[in-house]
Amino acid sequence: MSIRLGDIAPDFTQESTEGTIHFHQWIGNSWAVLFSHPKDFTPVCTTELGYVAKIKPEFEKRNAKVIALSVDPVDSHKKWFADIDETQNTHMNFPVLGDADRKVADLYGMIHPNANDTLTVRSVFIIDPNKKVRTMITYPASTGRNFDEILRVIDSLQLTDHFKVATPANWKDGGDCVIVPALQDETELKQRFPKGWKVLRPYLRMTPQPNK
Numbered sequence: 001m002s003i004r005l006g007d008i009a010p011d012f013t014q015e016s017t018e019g020t021i022h023f024h025q026w027i028g029n030s031w032a033v034l035f036s037h038p039k040d041f042t043p044v045c046t047t048e049l050g051y052v053a054k055i056k057p058e059f060e061k062r063n064a065k066v067i068a069l070s071v072d073p074v075d076s077h078k079k080w081f082a083d084i085d086e087t088q089n090t091h092m093n094f095p096v097l098g099d100a101d102r103k104v105a106d107l108y109g110m111i112h113p114n115a116n117d118t119l120t121v122r123s124v125f126i127i128d129p130n131k132k133v134r135t136m137i138t139y140p141a142s143t144g145r146n147f148d149e150i151l152r153v154i155d156s157l158q159l160t161d162h163f164k165v166a167t168p169a170n171w172k173d174g175g176d177c178v179i180v181p182a183l184q185d186e187t188e189l190k191q192r193f194p195k196g197w198k199v200l201r202p203y204l205r206m207t208p209q210p211n212k
């Protein structure tokens with residue numbers, strides 16, 4: 001069964017570089033980003049993991065934990081960490097699942113056999129504290145991910161969970177938002193958006209980001 005947005009993220013127990021992970025328990029009351037990479041000791045993956053280690057405080061600011069996976073064993077990950085630290089000028093500071101038995105990769109559909117029948121693609125799952133899958137993004141092995149985009153998506157999810165807005169194309173934290181079309185009551189609009197709004201079309205109303 002493929003995973004869809006809104007599904008409860010499949011739970012699992014698997015070994016990692018930081019010991020055994022019981023996934024739902026590990027997530028706790030945080031958001032979580034679970035991302036797979038094709039293989040240890042490969043160049044693009046080395047830059048990705050190094051970058052995530054550097055910006056881990058940005059995930060923490062958003063109450064989000066990060067965890068990576070590849071279908072290599074934990075021992076291999078640990079040996080590779082020394083290369084990541086040295087070449088990316090960082091310190092690996094988050095767990096990487098050892099998924100040599102492909103338990104998690106299969107559970108999350110991270111192996112796309114027509115792309116590669118043994119290695120995981122670059123999947124990203126953003127999971128909320130209720131353990132619901134809120135975002136899924138898939139990149140090919142040849143393209144390193146933009147982790148700033150993943151932070152941006154978390155910002156959008158956390159904002160739109162609390163205010164009756166959605167975020168437009170290329171929005172960044174602090175930018176104008178759109179008011180959800182379902183909200184039509186004038187009194188409620190004034191109460192929710194005291195800074196006002198612009199009506200470009202009846203269905204397209206822009207407002208300053210409500211929590212800024």
Ligand code: BEZ
Nearest residue numbers: 038042043044045141142
């Ligand atoms: C890499 O991370 O550099 C990589 C991994 C698998 C295929 C191609 C590139």
